[in-house]
Amino acid sequence: MPPSPLAVWxxxxxxxxxxxxxxxxxxxxxxxxxxxRNTRAGGRARSRMEKRYxxxxxxxxxxxxxxxxxxxxxxxxxxxxxxxxxxxxPVAWARRFGQHTADSADLIGGALRIRGRMxxxxxxxxxxxSLTVRDQRWSDALxxxxxxxxxxxxxAALTEFRIPQAVASSITGHPHWGLSATLGLADLPMAAGxxxxxxLVFLRLRRLAGLGALATAVGQIAAGAVPAFAxxxxxxxxxxxxxSCTAAVALLLSPGPDRGLALLTRSGAALVGTGALILGGxxxxxxxxxxxxxxxxxxxxxxxxxxxADLLIAAVxxxxxxxxxxxPVSRRVLALLAVPVIxxxxxxxEKLAADLFGQARDGSxxxxxxxxxLYLPPLLLASLILTGTWLARRRAGGRNRQVGSxxxxxxxxxxx
Amino acid sequence: MCRSSAYTSPxxxxxxxxxxxxxxxxxxxxxxxxxxxxxxxxRISDGRVRLRAGTLYAALxxxxxxxxxxxxxEEIVDGRLRRYYRxxxxxxxxxxxxxxxxxxxxxxxxxxxxLAGGAV
Numbered sequence: 001m002p003p004s005p006l007a008v009w010x011x012x013x014x015x016x017x018x019x020x021x022x023x024x025x026x027x028x029x030x031x032x033x034x035x036x037r038n039t040r041a042g043g044r045a046r047s048r049m050e051k052r053y054x055x056x057x058x059x060x061x062x063x064x065x066x067x068x069x070x071x072x073x074x075x076x077x078x079x080x081x082x083x084x085x086x087x088x089x090p091v092a093w094a095r096r097f098g099q100h101t102a103d104s105a106d107l108i109g110g111a112l113r114i115r116g117r118m119x120x121x122x123x124x125x126x127x128x129x130s131l132t133v134r135d136q137r138w139s140d141a142l143x144x145x146x147x148x149x150x151x152x153x154x155x156a157a158l159t160e161f162r163i164p165q166a167v168a169s170s171i172t173g174h175p176h177w178g179l180s181a182t183l184g185l186a187d188l189p190m191a192a193g194x195x196x197x198x199x200l201v202f203l204r205l206r207r208l209a210g211l212g213a214l215a216t217a218v219g220q221i222a223a224g225a226v227p228a229f230a231x232x233x234x235x236x237x238x239x240x241x242x243x244s245c246t247a248a249v250a251l252l253l254s255p256g257p258d259r260g261l262a263l264l265t266r267s268g269a270a271l272v273g274t275g276a277l278i279l280g281g282x283x284x285x286x287x288x289x290x291x292x293x294x295x296x297x298x299x300x301x302x303x304x305x306x307x308x309a310d311l312l313i314a315a316v317x318x319x320x321x322x323x324x325x326x327x328p329v330s331r332r333v334l335a336l337l338a339v340p341v342i343x344x345x346x347x348x349x350e351k352l353a354a355d356l357f358g359q360a361r362d363g364s365x366x367x368x369x370x371x372x373x374l375y376l377p378p379l380l381l382a383s384l385i386l387t388g389t390w391l392a393r394r395r396a397g398g399r400n401r402q403v404g405s406x407x408x409x410x411x412x413x414x415x416x
Numbered sequence: 417m418c419r420s421s422a423y424t425s426p427x428x429x430x431x432x433x434x435x436x437x438x439x440x441x442x443x444x445x446x447x448x449x450x451x452x453x454x455x456x457x458x459r460i461s462d463g464r465v466r467l468r469a470g471t472l473y474a475a476l477x478x479x480x481x482x483x484x485x486x487x488x489x490e491e492i493v494d495g496r497l498r499r500y501y502r503x504x505x506x507x508x509x510x511x512x513x514x515x516x517x518x519x520x521x522x523x524x525x526x527x528x529x530x531l532a533g534g535a536v
Contacts, residue, residue: 071498
């Protein structure tokens with residue numbers, strides 16, 4: 001098929017028709033498209049068409065546009081010129097309209113394909129489970145929590161099934177606590193999740209352990225939804241749900257337990273261990289397995305009273321907090337662990353009220369635990385942590401930009 | 417712990433789409449610019465496949481990303497960039513593999529239909 005005059009104008013050196021053959025070159029018509037616009041009657045129409053194509057090319061990604069826009073416009077104009085044939089005016093107009101519409105639709109389709117492919121590639125390249133917190137101190141704090149939180153979760157699960165209580169009873173000869181024989185569907189997430197997460201942490205499978213902790217949290221949330229979300233108002237459930245979430249975040253977004261163990265000192269590990277045992281023992285099981293007084297099972301669901309136990313809890317919490325305040329990373333560990341420990345305060349105040357007012361209490365001194373009270377303060381704290389770190393990063397970024405504009409030295413590490 | 421075999425086993429290669437096959441065929445004989453590829457593809461397919469600019473450059477973009485095609489020389493003609501594309505060694509191998517696959521399939525189909533030249 002011989003090339004049309006317009007196609008030859010668009011490609012002054014001629015149309016390529018196979019290797020070694022360049023059509024139109026012999027014609028010697030080296031008239032540019034710009035010149036054509038000025039000299040030919042159809043120049044204005046071509047200019048309008050070029051503008052239209054350029055507008056459509058704006059749909060393409062910037063890099064693609066920079067690399068291919070000019071040659072695409074050239075090809076479009078050449079193809080348009082090549083498609084023109086001698087015909088009655090309405091027929092020629094209809095053909096031209098069809099050609100432009102098809103080219104425009106094809107350009108839009110091409111842009112969508114390229115953008116879609118780029119988005120898909122980005123999704124494929126993102127290693128979702130390799131994302132870690134960039135700030136070194138928060139990263140270290142999360143690494144420590146990735147050791148502490150699974151340990152707390154295991155203790156909480158053991159206590160939920162009264163295993164430490166049963167062991168203590170068998171050692172001391174206490175008659176009241178045996179192993180919990182019943183295992184309902186609602187208990188399964190903790191019964192399977194907590195040991196599973198600890199095992200995976202022990203096997204150094206950080207991401208899998210993080211996903212396991214997340215599954216444990218989701219399982220507990222699902223179990224608490226029946227009947228009528230009643231389980232959510234239990235401080236023990238709130239504690240273990242939030243603890244599972246904290247463990248998941250720490251395991252997925254930090255270098256992991258190896259780094260956490262390297263950061264933990266011996267005294268820190270001892271403090272954490274004691275804290276874990278006491279927190280787990282008091283918060284979930286509902287029964288205290290140590291204390292100076294014999295248990296009194298009353299209307300409060302079998303909670304054991306005992307002021308010495310209250311003092312011990314307070315001492316451990318204050319001790320852990322005081323020890324954590326000394327270093328920047330420890331302060332962050334404290335802030336992170338405070339998220340799941342907040343519901344524990346409701347358990348503790350119930351127990352404290354029972355100890356102070358005894359069996360005759362009318363309940364007026366107790367703040368009743370409710371879903372908003374149990375979950376909103378931890379969520380608020382988590383939001384504060386996120387907002388604070390974001391603001392600190394912005395501030396540090398602004399400082400670095402100022403320093404960078406003054407000197408061309410390397411950027412200082414960002415700290416929150 | 418092992419990953420699921422679904423993630424480790426090589427994914428079976430999909431057959432090449434016709435526009436891709438025709439673009440690679442057009443470039444197999446030598447480097448061409450965009451409009452040259454369009455006209456060559458129309459000629460190879462006997463006018464059946466008419467590539468438009470959007471389809472052509474989306475395909476070229478993908479083929480370049482896959483390493484089957486690469487940019488060759490560039491020219492400025494009347495203020496407009498004209499870029500030539502050529503097939504890479506990997507592209508040639510891919511095209512050859514596709515030709516073998518199509519030929520084998522065609523031979524089986526022909527032999528079952530009892531057409532002449534069906535035997536491989």
